[in-house]
Amino acid sequence: MVPERGEPMTSQPIQVVADLHTHTTCSDGVLSPIELITKAEQRGLQALAITDHDNLDAHRHLRDLGYNGPLRLISGVEISCYDFGREIHVLAYNVDVDDASLQEYEAFYRNDRARRAEEMVANLHQARAPISYQEVIDEAAGAPIGRPHVASVLVRRGFVPSIQAAFDVYLDVGKPGYAAKTPFPVAQAVEMIHAAGGTLSIAHPGRYFTDPAMFLPLVKTGVDGIEVYHPSHWHVTREFYRVMCQQHGLLVTGGSD
Structure with a gap:
């Protein structure tokens, strides 16, 4: 679980079944917000963070629907940053979905994605x-438009046989179809999310960093946690980041993505 910002950590851990990294059709997920909630309830989850890429539309949609089920919903968003010479994603939790700075960010990234x-x-x-x-x-x-949408068009038009092939041939960094995002530093994301009352965790860090010396400057930007448990992390990777959380007093998070 992700505690509210400022909420004291207890010495006795509380067992909660939660998924803190999910997506809906508001970004690159395959389920609508209500379909995702229904599946989470069926699987016995107690808490769910919907963390769509660069937007909080799912949470506003669910608020408008008046969802009042047994699942604890955690407002979240996955923020796309470019820092330390690479793209880095950070997960924000417990944010005010009506925060003005967050809404400005959403508009900025929607335009930048276009x-x-x-x-x-x-x-x-x-x-x-x-x-x-x-x-x-x-x-x-x-x-919000992303590379997966471009990849899907390439597949449908017959230029490549699969989404992965679209990235391998055209859309990954250094490939002929690639276009870079406008840089958004992690420290700027930290400042924005903390101002909105939220907590930040570095998403699937094993995708970006293999050298601890390169990862430490990112920890020092003021993030609150690390996504230790992610399908892309092998056991040794999870253990490395779990120990790093202990050493630096950071929260441990995890999700299915």
Whole structure:
């Protein structure tokens, strides 16, 4: 569980079955917010954090629906940062979904994602894989546009056999269709989320860092925790980050993503 910011940590751990890293159709998930909640309830979860990429639309939608079920919903968002020479995602929990700075951030990244998608489409034309920006918009179906939507169009048009192939051939860093996001430092995300009353955890760090010396400066930005438990982490990776949490007084989080 993620405690409320300022809530004291108890010496006796409380066992809670929770998933603190999930996505819905408001970003790159396959289930709607209410479908995800229904599945979480069926699986016996006690708490769920919906952490869509760069937006809190799912939480506003559920608030409008008046959800009042047994599941404890934790307001969350996965923030896309670019720092230390690489893309880094941080998970924010217990945030005020109506915070003005967060809403400004959402608008900024929605616009930046659109700009990036247009640039990717132009790059793909140069790489002899012509698709249209309108096809990408249609694929996103109202969600913030991302590389998976571009990849899906490439698959549908027959330029590649799979989503993974689309990334391997065209969309990964250094590939001909890639377009970079506008840099958003982790320290800036920390300041924004703390001001909104939230708590931050570094998402799936094993994807970005293998050298502890490179990871320590990220810890010093003021983040509150590390996502130790993630499907992409092997046991040795989980143990490394669990020990790091102990050494630096950080929260341990985990989720299915």
